[in-house]
Amino acid sequence: MAATRMEPNESRRQALLRAAAEVFFEQGYVATSIDAIIERAGGSKRNIYSEFGNKEGLFAAIVRENSDSALSTLDAGDVEGLDLRATLTVFGRHLMEVYMSPPVVGIYRIAVTEANRFPELVKAFYEQGPGRTTSRLAEVLELARARGDIRAGNSERLAEHFVGMIRDNLHLQVVLGLRPAPSQEEVHEAVGSAVEVFLNGVATPLTPPD
Amino acid sequence: MAATRMEPNESRRQALLRAAAEVFFEQGYVATSIDAIIERAGGSKRNIYSEFGNKEGLFAAIVRENSDSALSTLDAGDVEGLDLRATLTVFGRHLMEVYMSPPVVGIYRIAVTEANRFPELVKAFYEQGPGRTTSRLAEVLELARARGDIRAGNSERLAEHFVGMIRDNLHLQVVLGLRPAPSQEEVHEAVGSAVEVFLNGVATPLTPPD
DNA sequence: CTTGACTGGTAATGGTCATTACCGTACATG
DNA sequence: CATGTACGGTAATGACCATTACCAGTCAAG
Structure with missing residues (x-):
């Protein structure tokens, strides 16, 4: 459905971060489910776990990124x-x-x-x-x-x-x-x-x- | 363990509201469990459900009370x-x-x-x-x-x-x-x-x- | 003493979720 | 063509939780 393959990982990582930020910001940390993020970002949960370790790691990455960029x-x-x-x-x-x-x-x-x-x-x-x-x-x-x-x-x-x-x-x-x-x-x-x-x-x- | 019986309900209601407010304010709405509230307030879950209907009703009561009193x-x-x-x-x-x-x-x-x-x-x-x-x-x-x-x-x-x-x-x-x-x-x-x-x-x- | 309204304790039900495991496929290099 | 790597999809596992049900004690009025 989506593109079948992308560069090694940087742009996929960004897509995950963007989608996750949207959901986290809308729903809050606890109410956000990994499934909801994947629904927006496409792909599979394995991406998140191999890139960020777990939900907390994903959240931390988002906060760090947005804190200093914005x-x-x-x-x-x-x-x-x-x-x-x-x-x-x-x-x-x-x-x-x-x-x-x-x-x-x-x-x-x-x-x-x-x-x-x-x-x-x-x-x-x-x-x-x-x-x-x-x-x-x-x-x-x-x-x-x-x-x-x-x-x-x-x-x-x-x-x-x-x-x-x-x-x-x-x-x-x-x-x-x-x-x-x-x-x-x-x-x-x-x-x-x-x-x-x-x-x-x-x-x-x-x-x-x- | 706690007092075995109280006035019809007003002071029990207040105790529930106070305990619930503490937990909600510390943990947030989603992360707060009814059990955690009961752990602080004593008593049983039935109190909450018969007094406030459900978690949302309890939360609403807290927000309303604190909005105008404080x-x-x-x-x-x-x-x-x-x-x-x-x-x-x-x-x-x-x-x-x-x-x-x-x-x-x-x-x-x-x-x-x-x-x-x-x-x-x-x-x-x-x-x-x-x-x-x-x-x-x-x-x-x-x-x-x-x-x-x-x-x-x-x-x-x-x-x-x-x-x-x-x-x-x-x-x-x-x-x-x-x-x-x-x-x-x-x-x-x-x-x-x-x-x-x-x-x-x-x-x-x-x-x-x- | 009996009955009933109320309460505490605890378990049952049904649902959601994080995390992990599997399976099959596409692509890239050899 | 062969093969390893990374991916998508889906399901399994184990935990937590809102809500309801059930059981037993307690108090007060009759």
């Missing part, structure tokens, strides 16, 4: 030479789009659920994803502070505030399946508003403190 | 007569403490996971919890705007920004089991910083816009 930080080059407002806007839009994308929503859901079952994986997800992103933003804010664009403060904490505004109720609603991912216009609106509040919030005061 | 909004009286800074501080601390509390973390986890399986329940959770809280804050901001304390803007969206800052990476880390709930001091620090940024962010400008 949640990677913005490249330094992307914000090179931009002022703080533009940097935050680019950063915020990118972040919101990533957080709302189906694979990241899927990973996010399953990380929250399986925190007890797979603590190591969840730690890796956080550090490579949200943690790294926030640190990256903190560096940007640190530079801005050094230039005098914003007033002194704990850059790490300020970065968390900004990231929190990006991952607000809109994100929660998407994660809960209560509404679809926002359009590009909605993203621009929400991020614009957040940038505005944040910039004013951290700006150097017009009047010196008493 | 995530209820702040009473209007609690912020009566306070200025905006104090109001936001009280509001923010209360919100963060609630969001970090074990039952709400549990409900949050399971809502995220079971969004596909129980859409109605999840909708009710959101509306009674985060949704209502945010609307309540939006009303507060609307009043402040009318008094000229803050500049014009979409109050609903501003409220989302604030709530987002309260539910930032700290919350995510707790939900993911990567760190324990923050101490009261940590809550005060984080909320204080968020209030500061937010207040400056939405303040009426010292210089009129050009």
Whole structure:
């Protein structure tokens, strides 16, 4: 029915990972059956067991892959030479789009659920994803502070505030399946508003403190 | 072993709900077995089936109970007569403490996971919890705007920004089991910083816009 | 004491699932 | 053409689980 033979294994592996990710993200770890994955990927269960060992190994491969591919930080080059407002806007839009994308929503859901079952994986997800992103933003804010664009403060904490505004109720609603991912216009609106509040919030005061 | 007889049923019902909530929140819906619940609650499976019908009914009862008891909004009286800074501080601390509390973390986890399986329940959770809280804050901001304390803007969206800052990476880390709930001091620090940024962010400008 | 509503304990039923085992086939190289 | 390797399909094995059934004790009213 499907292609009868493929390259040694890399593309089959990818097909398995893609199909498995879909099912895991939809149903959760426990409710996902190997049969359901095979139904989507084609082939036979032996593929999964010879490539990933068992269900847990397959799951781990998915989490690792999606953690760093989808949640990677913005490249330094992307914000090179931009002022703080533009940097935050680019950063915020990118972040919101990533957080709302189906694979990241899927990973996010399953990380929250399986925190007890797979603590190591969840730690890796956080550090490579949200943690790294926030640190990256903190560096940007640190530079801005050094230039005098914003007033002194704990850059790490300020970065968390900004990231929190990006991952607000809109994100929660998407994660809960209560509404679809926002359009590009909605993203621009929400991020614009957040940038505005944040910039004013951290700006150097017009009047010196008493 | 346990008490041999109790009042008609109310306290037994509560005991079942409490034990079931623990297991559901730890293991997730699918992985929770009725036997595991009975092991914690004592008694026999017949109790559960005669009181809640089936596993789904028990789960629904838990979600409903915890959605409105734990995530209820702040009473209007609690912020009566306070200025905006104090109001936001009280509001923010209360919100963060609630969001970090074990039952709400549990409900949050399971809502995220079971969004596909129980859409109605999840909708009710959101509306009674985060949704209502945010609307309540939006009303507060609307009043402040009318008094000229803050500049014009979409109050609903501003409220989302604030709530987002309260539910930032700290919350995510707790939900993911990567760190324990923050101490009261940590809550005060984080909320204080968020209030500061937010207040400056939405303040009426010292210089009129050009 | 008798009866009945309720409860605990335990087993039966029917279903699902992870994991492994088998069987036959297609392909690639010799 | 011969043969080994990897594959698809399907079934076997052993475990777990929701739900129901069955049995026996306990309490309270008559």
